[in-house]
Amino acid sequence: MAPFVLLAGLFVGALYLASSARLDEADFTFNNATEVATLDPARVTGVPEGNIIKALFEGLVVKHPKTLAPMPGMAESWSVSEDLLTYTFYIRKNAKWTDGEPVTADDFVYSWERFLNPATAAEYSYQLWYVVGAEQYSKNVNENGAPKNSFDSVAIKAKNKYTLEVKLNSPTPFFMDLMAFYPMFPVSRKNIEEAQAKWPNNNEWEMQWLRPENLVTNGPFTVEYRRVNDRIRLKKNPMYWDADNVAMNTIDALTIEQAGTALNTYLTGSTHMIPSVLPSLIPTLMEREDFEPAAYLGTYFYRVNTTKPPFDDKRVRRALALTVNRKDIVEKITKAGQLQAFGLVPPGMSGYVPASFQGAGEAAAKAEANALLIEAGYGPGQKPFPTMEVHYNTSEAHRDIAEVVAQTWRDTLGIDARLQNQEWKVYLDTQNNLDFDVSRSAWIGDYPDPNTFLDMFVTGGENNKTGWGNPEYDRLIRESASEPVPAKRLQILHDAEAILMDELPIIPIYFYVTQNMVAPRLGGFYDNIQDEHFPKFLYWMNDEELAAKRAAQPGVWTIVKDVGPSEGLYAPSWTGPVPIPSNN
Amino acid sequence: MLRFLLRRLMWFAITLFCVVTISFFMMRSVRGGPFDGERALDPAIERNIKARYHLDWSLPKQYFQYIGPLNLDEHRAELFGGDGAKPFGGVLTLEFGPSFKYKDFTVDQIISQSLPISALLGMVAMMWALALGVSAGIASALKRGSRLDLAMRIAATGGIALPNFVIAGFLIIFFVFMLPLLPVAGWGSVKHMLLPGFALGAPYAAYIARLTRTGMLEVLSQDHIRTAHAKGLAPKTVIMRHALKGGLLPVVSYLGPAIAGVLTGSLVIEKIFKIPGLGTHFINSALNRDYTLAMGVTILFTVLIYSMNMIVDLAYTMLDPRIDLEDM
Numbered sequence: 001m002a003p004f005v006l007l008a009g010l011f012v013g014a015l016y017l018a019s020s021a022r023l024d025e026a027d028f029t030f031n032n033a034t035e036v037a038t039l040d041p042a043r044v045t046g047v048p049e050g051n052i053i054k055a056l057f058e059g060l061v062v063k064h065p066k067t068l069a070p071m072p073g074m075a076e077s078w079s080v081s082e083d084l085l086t087y088t089f090y091i092r093k094n095a096k097w098t099d100g101e102p103v104t105a106d107d108f109v110y111s112w113e114r115f116l117n118p119a120t121a122a123e124y125s126y127q128l129w130y131v132v133g134a135e136q137y138s139k140n141v142n143e144n145g146a147p148k149n150s151f152d153s154v155a156i157k158a159k160n161k162y163t164l165e166v167k168l169n170s171p172t173p174f175f176m177d178l179m180a181f182y183p184m185f186p187v188s189r190k191n192i193e194e195a196q197a198k199w200p201n202n203n204e205w206e207m208q209w210l211r212p213e214n215l216v217t218n219g220p221f222t223v224e225y226r227r228v229n230d231r232i233r234l235k236k237n238p239m240y241w242d243a244d245n246v247a248m249n250t251i252d253a254l255t256i257e258q259a260g261t262a263l264n265t266y267l268t269g270s271t272h273m274i275p276s277v278l279p280s281l282i283p284t285l286m287e288r289e290d291f292e293p294a295a296y297l298g299t300y301f302y303r304v305n306t307t308k309p310p311f312d313d314k315r316v317r318r319a320l321a322l323t324v325n326r327k328d329i330v331e332k333i334t335k336a337g338q339l340q341a342f343g344l345v346p347p348g349m350s351g352y353v354p355a356s357f358q359g360a361g362e363a364a365a366k367a368e369a370n371a372l373l374i375e376a377g378y379g380p381g382q383k384p385f386p387t388m389e390v391h392y393n394t395s396e397a398h399r400d401i402a403e404v405v406a407q408t409w410r411d412t413l414g415i416d417a418r419l420q421n422q423e424w425k426v427y428l429d430t431q432n433n434l435d436f437d438v439s440r441s442a443w444i445g446d447y448p449d450p451n452t453f454l455d456m457f458v459t460g461g462e463n464n465k466t467g468w469g470n471p472e473y474d475r476l477i478r479e480s481a482s483e484p485v486p487a488k489r490l491q492i493l494h495d496a497e498a499i500l501m502d503e504l505p506i507i508p509i510y511f512y513v514t515q516n517m518v519a520p521r522l523g524g525f526y527d528n529i530q531d532e533h534f535p536k537f538l539y540w541m542n543d544e545e546l547a548a549k550r551a552a553q554p555g556v557w558t559i560v561k562d563v564g565p566s567e568g569l570y571a572p573s574w575t576g577p578v579p580i581p582s583n584n
Numbered sequence: 585m586l587r588f589l590l591r592r593l594m595w596f597a598i599t600l601f602c603v604v605t606i607s608f609f610m611m612r613s614v615r616g617g618p619f620d621g622e623r624a625l626d627p628a629i630e631r632n633i634k635a636r637y638h639l640d641w642s643l644p645k646q647y648f649q650y651i652g653p654l655n656l657d658e659h660r661a662e663l664f665g666g667d668g669a670k671p672f673g674g675v676l677t678l679e680f681g682p683s684f685k686y687k688d689f690t691v692d693q694i695i696s697q698s699l700p701i702s703a704l705l706g707m708v709a710m711m712w713a714l715a716l717g718v719s720a721g722i723a724s725a726l727k728r729g730s731r732l733d734l735a736m737r738i739a740a741t742g743g744i745a746l747p748n749f750v751i752a753g754f755l756i757i758f759f760v761f762m763l764p765l766l767p768v769a770g771w772g773s774v775k776h777m778l779l780p781g782f783a784l785g786a787p788y789a790a791y792i793a794r795l796t797r798t799g800m801l802e803v804l805s806q807d808h809i810r811t812a813h814a815k816g817l818a819p820k821t822v823i824m825r826h827a828l829k830g831g832l833l834p835v836v837s838y839l840g841p842a843i844a845g846v847l848t849g850s851l852v853i854e855k856i857f858k859i860p861g862l863g864t865h866f867i868n869s870a871l872n873r874d875y876t877l878a879m880g881v882t883i884l885f886t887v888l889i890y891s892m893n894m895i896v897d898l899a900y901t902m903l904d905p906r907i908d909l910e911d912m
Contacts, residue, residue, distance in 0.1 A: 023772070037689040045623065123625055138628065145632045201659050201669045203636065203682075210688045228686055230771065231861035256769070256858050264768040265858070268760060365648050425616025425873055432624065442622075462624035579725040 026252035030273035057185035071155035084171035105158035177447035191216035247539035291555040294527035297445035298512030307467035319369040355497035392440035468505030521564035542568030680880040691880035702861035708781030713788035721796020743790025752783035800831035840896035
């Protein structure tokens with residue numbers, strides 16, 4: 001009998017524990033994929049963190065959900081000097097922190113000082129190095145790791161309570177994009193200083209100020225509940241200056257790591273947006289109205305170790321680059337409409353003409369590649385090409401691509417190419433130590449400008465990781481940074497990319513697409529090149545609006561079940577019918 | 585009894601010390617560090633991150649800081665030249681340090697959030713395992729050789745042979761997509777626990793069914809059962825009162841390893857059903873090189889496994905007076 005009594009006891013206990021942690025369903029639930037590293041805007045680098053920080057904090061500007069043009073955020077308006085070097089931001093007077101204090105220019109000075117101070121260890125601090133004195137402030141440190149320079153040497157100044165002035169080293173066309181980038185969002189000085197006073201020991205304040213009960217924010221939402229590897233529950237912030245234009249009252253950001261599990265939750269209606277799907281299901285999903293991959297600012301490529309023979313020979317690198325079977329990769333493996341890449345910079349940057357190394361047709365490319373190898377001294381009658389390894393981090397998708405690449409090199413060039421996979425952290429170590437032949441890589445642009453891709457490959461750059469360097473390339477990248485005329489600047493960047501595509505320290509493979517599955521009824525969520533979605537714009541369409549949206553979409557898509565409230569959920573200020581925010 | 589406990593505790597301390605020491609040095613000898621990312625760090629910033637977590641110290645010093653109980657950083661006791669703000673710390677004071685990956689939490693906080701969830705999942709799994717296993721085992725033993733017995737044994741073999749994630753897949757297809765009765769993933773209500781609990785418990789249920797069957801068959805053929813029948817007791821009373829107690833002994837000795845297995849083996853099930861338990865941390869912390877969290881979870885698992893086995897040994901003596909703790 002005893003076991004059954006025990007069982008009954010366990011069951012009662014289970015029920016008790018289970019009932020203690022239940023939340024109502026949120027208005028909007030999405031999969032944020034992985035647990036966020038921290039809620040501190042200064043110390044994050046990832047997309048999942050960005051999604052949460054864009055809900056909690058607001059920078060000087062936000063981005064229009066469709067066009068990504070800057071719209072007023074904490075700054076009501078701004079002006080740029082004629083030489084494009086001085087930016088003046090006028091902070092809105094009705095912006096408040098959740099503790100009731102006004103948001104001021106001083107908050108930005110404090111936050112950016114903290115962001116640039118190497119003691120904060122902000123991984124993204126180089127994003128503000130366009131400001132006069134900022135790079136020196138971050139880099140010149142004493143033996144304790146504290147900056148030698150005073151922050152007065154950095155041209156970030158509060159002119160008065162509501163006016164912030166920033167001076168740049170050189171014209172930076174994407175500076176306003178950076179102002180909407182989450183690491184640059186302000187934090188409350190009072191919030192942090194109070195925590196420092198209360199918990200001075202062992203950096204405990206660094207965790208304490210971010211606890212939901214202590215955290216002070218200025219964005220459209222606040223944290224209501226947080227459990228590691230489960231969810232962050234966001235709640236609408238009534239103190240937010242634009243609260244009248246925020247529709248969702250609660251948002252759940254879940255951390256579902258398995259793509260299969262995430263899809264299951266989406267298909268059963270318990271999540272409304274998931275950021276990725278299982279590659280094997282893409283052909284089926286492509287027919288659905290709620291899966292519509294769109295161009296994304298990312299490039300999938302292989303790095304080549306240019307310090308190691310035979311890869312130090314640019315003819316060999318070109319032969320390898322020419323023969324990669326990109327068509328098979330995008331059609332048979334990735335399958336979501338990715339574009340074949342023959343350059344580093346993805347399409348879609350306005351005004352920029354990408355450079356390319358593309359050969360003339362498949363057969364010609366093959367012939368050219370073989371000729372190049374012979375010219376370099378490899379092939380029949382000459383020395384044999386050494387066995388090489390295609391290095392990638394352990395993942396099914398990367399393995400499939402590496403297999404195709406290795407196979408084509410074997411078949412067309414007679415090179416014995418083998419696969420080498422490593423677990424993520426070991427893979428990074430191998431890459432940093434240049435201990436590979438060719439290695440899978442990818443880069444997602446931080447802002448919509450070619451520079452975010454091209455400045456990676458300057459000689460000795462931290463993210464170069466190919467051993468490659470070219471003085472002319474470095475000169476062009478430097479020159480582009482000080483060129484005030486946009487068209488000229490883009491031409492210089494194009495010339496730099498042309499050098500890169502001539503020397504080919506990297507082998508471009510494809511350009512990314514987004515893979516969001518989005519509930520058809522969800523409004524305010526648009527495809528854009530940065531896959532950037534500010535949660536303040538999200539709302540639920542009513543039946544009428546949904547029908548209008550569906551009438552406008554091409555008829556080939558399968559209509560799916562429309563989860564969400566049929567009467568819609570609109571912001572308090574909504575007057576209808578379609579609340580796309582205006583573009584100031 | 586007391587001697588038994590003392591001896592066990594001593595071995596426990598030795599085991600724990602070995603586990604902590606070996607895993608501390610193993611963890612740090614693995615290639616790749618906690619702060620390596622796709623984007624390389626500026627040297628000044630990297631230095632500050634490492635200093636924050638004392639990774640710039642020598643390994644032995646890091647080890648003694650980790651073990652405690654004396655804190656070695658600038659807040660150490662005034663006696664040793666610190667500012668005295670925090671003289672003690674480390675594992676011996678039950679402080680497992682800040683997580684390197686989840687920077688807003690200490691390892692203690694992460695464990696206190698996820699341990700109850702894993703424990704609850706384990707409980708539900710054990711309930712399934714015991715309820716199904718014991719009843720199937722008894723039924724099999726009583727109807728030995730019947731079709732029922734055969735069916736139960738085939739099911740048990742299947743349960744042992746099928747990995748729990750395959751069972752989970754079938755359950756999701758049947759109970760979520762074909763018959764929309766239960767939620768597909770998540771944690772919060774009893775409904776969320778049924779499928780993962782079953783999938784996790786199924787292999788153990790199968791094993792328990794086998795053990796119960798064997799144990800019951802052995803007991804049923806013994807003299808005291810024949811006597812009980814001869815006394816004219818109702819068959820139900822004979823089984824529940826007399827046979828079950830002896831017949832379940834093998835099951836009890838299996839419970840220790842089973843509970844430990846359910847607790848430490850839940851990571852796949854936790855991933856499939858999105859359960860914020862310990863299993864996910866066990867694997868993710870190692871992959872992230874989150875030294876402190878990986879160590880914390882390892883120590884916790886060691887303690888759990890050890891204490892479960894000890895409890896089972898104690899329970900054994902209560903069920904079977906022939907067993908003496910002094911012999912163990």
